[in-house]
Amino acid sequence: MNQEQLEFVKNGKGFIAALDQSGGSTPKALALYGVSEDQYSTEEEMYDLIHEMRTRVMTAPSFNSDSIIGAILFEQTMDRKVEGQYTADYLWQQKGVVPFLKVDKGLAEEENGVQVMKLIPDLDDVLKRANERNVFGTKMRSVIKKANPEGIKKVVEQQFEVGKQILAAGLVPILEPEVDINSTDKEQIEQILKEEMLKHLDQLSEDQNVMIKITIPTVDNFFKELIDHPRVLRVVALSGGYKRDDANQKLAANEGLIASFSRALSEGVSASQSDEEFNAMLENSIKGIYEASIT
Template identity: 80%
Template sequence: MNQEQFDLVKNGKGFIAALDQSGGSTPKALKLYGVSEDQYSNEEEMYDLIHEMRTRVMTAPSFNSDSILGAILFEQTMDREVEGKYTSDYLWEEKGVVPFLKVDKGLADEEDGVQLMKPIPNLDELLQRANERHVFGTKMRSVINEPNPNGIRRVVEQQFEVAKQILAAGLVPIIEPEVNIHSENKEKCEEILKQELLNYLDGLSEDQNIMLKLSIPTVDNYYRELIEHPRVVRVVALSGGYSRKVANEKLAANQGLIASFSRGLSEGVSASQSDDEFNAAIEDSIQTIYEASIT
C-alpha cells in the first residue's frame, strides 16, 4: 500500500469522485450527458463514449488534488488510457488523485428487504490486476430497502467477507451498503446498519483498515461513531438520487462526512458543451461538492 496515498485519503481535505458507472448504468449516464442510445450501435462504442466523457472530466483543469482526494473507476476505465498513461497512473502522477476500482458485479434480486452483491468470480485475479495498475483501493455496493435485521446483517456480513479478501491483496476496500433514500423506514434501516457495522469493525485487527460509503443519514451526524472508529480510514457519502444541491445541503450538515458523488458530480455537463463551457460547469460542480465536504 502507498503510505502517501493512505495519508491523503485519511487526512486530506476534499472528496472522492465516483466515475464508475458500469454496464447497466452507462446508458443512463450517457443520456444525462446528452448522448442518446441511437448514437452508438454496440457495447464497445458505448464504452468508448463513456471513456471520452470520463476523460473529459479527469482532464478538466479543476479536477485535481486541491479538491479531489480520490476517484472510483470502472474496470474498463482502469484498463484504458488517459493522455497516454493508464488511467490510475494519470490520476496519481498528473493530478495527485488516488485511484480506486469498483469490483462488484451488480446486485442480486431483493430478498429480506435487501439486495446482496452478486458473486464476484475471479476477484483475486482482478485484485492482482488492480495492484499492477497501481490502484489504491476498491468499492462494492449492496442496497438496503427495508429495516429487516436479518437482511441487513447479511449485507454487512457479505461486505466484510469480501473486504477481507481485498485487504489480503494489499488494497483498501470501500464498503458500500447503500440505504435506499426512498425507503419509508430509512432512519430505522440506518439504526440497524450502524450497529451491524460497529460490530464488524470491532472485530477487525489493527492492520485491517477499511472505508465506508453510506447514504447521507436522516439524523445529522448519526455516523459520527463510524467516522471516529480507529479501523475506518474515511466515511464517504453517496448522492443516492438527490440533486446535487440537496445532496450538498444534507452533506454539509454532517461533520467529517465527505462526498463520493457520481450523478451529483456530472450534473449540468453535456457532450454539446465547448471545452470552456464544460470545464466551467465541472469546476462549479467540484467547488460546491468540495465546500459541502469540508464542514
C-alpha cells in the same frame, strides 16, 4: 501500499469522485450527458463514449488534488489510457488523485428487503490486476430497502467478508451498504445498519483498515461513531438520487462526512458544451461538493 496515498486518503481535504458507472448504468449516464442510445450501436462504442466523457472530466483543470482526494473507476476504465497513461497512473502522477476500482458485479435479486452483491468469482484476478495498475483501493455496493434485521445483517457480513479478501491483497476496500433514500423506514434501517457495522469493525485487527461509503443519514451526524472508529480511514457519502444542491446541503450538516458523488458530480455537463462551458460547469460542481465536504 502507497503510504503517501494512504496519508492523503486519511487526512486530505476534499472528496472522492465516483466515475464508475458500469454496463447497466452507462446508458443512463450517457443520456444525462446528452448522448442518446441511437448514437451508438454496440457495447464497445458505448464504452468508448463513456471513456471519452470520463476523460473529459479527469483532464479538466479543476479536477485535481486541491479539491479531490480520490476517484473510483470502472474496471474497463482501469485498463484504458488517459493522455497516454493508464488511468490510475494518470490520476496519481498528473492530478495527485488516488485511484480506486469498483469490483462488484452488480446486485442480486431483492430478498429480505435487501440486495446483496452478486458473487465475484474472478475477484482474486481483478485484485491482482488492480495492483499491477497501481490502484490503491476498491469499492463494492449493496442496497438496503427495508428495515429487515436479517437482510441488513447479511449485507454487512458479505461486505466485510469480501472486504477482508481485498485487504489480504494489499488494497483498501470501500464498503458500500447503500440505504435507499426512498425507503419509508430509512431512519430505522440506519439504526440497524450502524449497529451491525460497529460489531464487525470492532472485530478487525489493527492492520485491517477500511473505508465506508454510505447514504447521507436522516439524522445529522448519525454516523459519527463510524467516522471516529479507529479501523475506518474515511466515511464517504453517495448522493443517492438527491439533486446536487440538496445532497450538498445534507452532506454539509454531517461533520467529517465527505462526498463520493457520481451523478451529482456530472450534473449539468453535456457533450454539446464547448470545453470552456464544460470546464466552467464542472468547476462549479466540484467547488460546491468540496465546500460541503469540508464543513
